[in-house]
Structure formats: C-alpha cells, structure tokens
Amino acid sequence: MSGWQHFAPLPPIWPPDRFEVRSARPIPDGGAADRYHFSRTAHEAAARLREVGLATQVQVVRIEDGTALFDLVAGVEVPLEHW
Template structure:
C-alpha cells in the first residue's frame, strides 16, 4: 500500500477570489462583503444591488491591487471590459 498517499498538497479546486463586492444595507442587516472570481459575476452582483435599491453604499474592489472598480456614492463605474 505504500505510495498511495502524497506528501504534496493538491491544488485548490476553486480559483482564487479576485473581486470583493462591499455593500452597506439598512439596519439590522448592516454591511456585507462577498467575493467573486469572475468579473462578470461581481459586476452583476453590484448592479443588481443598485437596481433593487437594497444597499445605500456599494463598492467593488479588485483584491489584487485594491483598485475600486465600482462605487455607487462616488459615481465610479469602470466598464466591465477593464475589470
């Protein structure tokens, strides 16, 4: 039975998260931060929150470099192609 166990860890099944969607919601929910790997999914989450007017503040930040790609209050909305 020797050789069936590996000393090297397996690579992660899921890709690393690349975007964080932060939102401030009315009390009692407070704030939330959700992470996404795909830019289209993060963009869709932010725009849906905006469209349903559920959150008072929405930001999308690229985790790698901290760049704000979407900010509801500041009026920042970088085109999806540049995410």
C-alpha cells in the first residue's frame, strides 16, 4: 500500500472566479458579494437582483482589472458580449 498517499496539492475542481457581483440592501441585511467564473451567470445574478428590487445598489466588477461592467446607480451596463 505504499505510494498511495501523496502530499502534493490537488488541482482545483472549479475554474477561478472572474466576476464579483456586489449588492447593497437596506439594513438589517446590509451588503453581499458573490463571485462567479462565467460571465453569463454573473450577468444573470445582477439582472435578477435588479428585477427583485430589494437591492439599492448592484454592481458587477471584473476581478482581473477592477472594471465595473454593471452598476445600477451609475447607469453602467456593458453588453454581455464585452465582459
């Protein structure tokens, strides 16, 4: 049974996060930030937060360079094809 254990770290099973969806909600809920790898999933999360209307601020930021791709308050909505 020797050799079946190895101590090298395993590669991650999920792809790295590329987008962060931030939302601010009235107190007591406060704010939240969720991370996504796929642009379509992050876009859908932001759209649903906007539709529900519970968040006072919704923002999607590309983690790599900090670019705001969606910002409800500032009126920024970059088309999904350019995310």
